[in-house]
Amino acid sequence: MRKAALAFAGLLVAAGIVFLGEASRLPTGWTASGPGPGFFPFWLATGFTLAGLAVLVRTWSSHHSPGEAFLPGGAWKRILVVFLPMVGIVAFLHYLGIYLGGLLYLLGYTRGVGRHSWPVVVAVSVGVPLVLFLIFERWFLMPMPKGLVLEWLLYGR
């Protein structure tokens, strides 16, 4: 836990320095139109970095609970099972779209993790994307990414 906290605080400080670099590419002082565009980001990044350093030092100097594990046993697997499919949906958004991707995710998760019976699995996996499709695409005319597959199925292209 302590190692993770230290590493994370270190990461934040590093990010702060990157932010500082990015902010100082713009004028940070007084310009013809008042404070320059970099003024606010620069001082914010400074504050962020200093606060990160303070957290780092405080974490370093605190001594309690070194033995506690960052993640309980087996948690990694459960987190990946839920998170990787999300990444998959976004990565294949171009082909599957939100509706088909959602359908597959629901199908896999309700069956694979939830162990629900097939009728429930199918009803939920088909029903939810269908209702969402009707709401967003038909009634409110807010186009969501449908993906090449669904576009082909719906419009034949």
Next chain:
Amino acid sequence: MDPIRTFHDLLYGLGVAASPENLMVAVVGLLLGTAIGVLPGLGGTNGVALLLPLTFHLKPTAAIILLASVYWGAIFGGAITSILFRIPGEPWSVATMFDGYPLAKQGKPGVALTAAFTSSFIGAFVAIVLFTFFAPPLAELALKFGPPENFAVLLLAFATIAGLESGDPVKAVLMTFLGLLLATVGFDIVSGSPRMTFGSVALQSGVNFVIIAIGVFGLGEILLTVEEALRIEGLRARLSFRDVWETWKMFPRYVWTIVRSTLLGFWIGVLPGTGATPASFMSYGMARQFSPRGSKFGTGEVEGVVAPETAAHAAGVGALLPMVTLGIPGSPTAAVMLAGFFIWGLNPGPLLFRENREFVWGLIGSMYLANVIGVLIVLTLVPAFAAIVRIPFAILAPLITILCSIGAYAVNNQVLDLWIMLGSGLAGYLFKKLGYPLAPLVVALVLGDMTEQAFRQSLIMGQGSPAIFFTRPIAAFFLAASVAVFLLPFARKVVRRARGGAVPAEAPGTAGS
């Protein structure tokens, strides 16, 4: 301003609003608005914008009643998603999640929902009364608020949120800086140059706080839940109207919170360019500061639901005030409605009251009726909404994820935003686990642009000297208040130590979530 005359006008307005046609329009608008509010990604602003073309066929009075009812419905509906899923259904219901979701998780979704709906109703109703009797003088006072005053008020909001973080105050400050930094990403309004984009074109439009909020709260929560071992079964929650009654019995305790939140929310709403979202955050922060149970906030305090909801709805009403009286929109949604005014052939401004008596008083009358009808509709649905938490987690998790994706995509129609959402989901999970509070991050991100603008404009007004914040009395007052509020928790700790009492240790990670 003659109160008796106003009263007569009000009765007339109620009569207009209660006509069968207008009443039906209000009910339709409320139902639509509630649905729009529930769905993340469909917000009050785009809901109103989408319905605007529909109003061309209606009389102006019916048209404004429809749009206003959609707006009220969306404010009611936004709370539902926040409380049940920890996804903000609407930007202004982010603060409702902080205590509403823990309540739902403890098996009390009915209490949280009732508290949210009831306080929305009270906030709106009192604000409407204020609106009815004090519209013109308030609108003029709002115009006296310049950039220095706005900056000082915003500073107070940050101080209230960061100042009473029950965890590590340094981490709260760090998260505030991070939120403000994220808010600067994108084009700079003054100079037009892209900032903090690291050369990415897609980032030039900025980082929308809704996407970050969906990620850190919605996805982050799912990751935390699966880490704690999966609950295959849904929550057991009592589903009955007893919740409604029992929550109402708690309300007299919160009378000061309600009064404070209503006045604050209404005033923030009246100020141009603000609206319900900052109002809800400020009110939450204030309530945490003043409540005797302030340190328990974030763990499922009913008061933590009451404060932001009261203010959000009061601000929703307040935002319409400068629109009607001066033609200046008080919020993005009001700006869309204002577009409607011109389409219907009306000129907003002081003359509107005289020239279009039916329209103005019909709108005001419909606000009374729509809120009464609205709260009755949503309260009868409390058991039905609460039943949602009984859905098993293995179904709920992918469902929430899909809703998160739709909500994040809808903001800008950009795939990049989905990656940002996934990234912030992971970040939110780590932040929460390591005791970094999430509330200051989101608050700072929401108010960041406004703050920077107010700050820069003030400095320009003062020709580069920060003295302008101290020489203007209203600004100086709020500035002093923010410093006091920020230092208050530190002072309390010092006093407690001096008295020899131990400072109670707070559990890390519970703060502001």
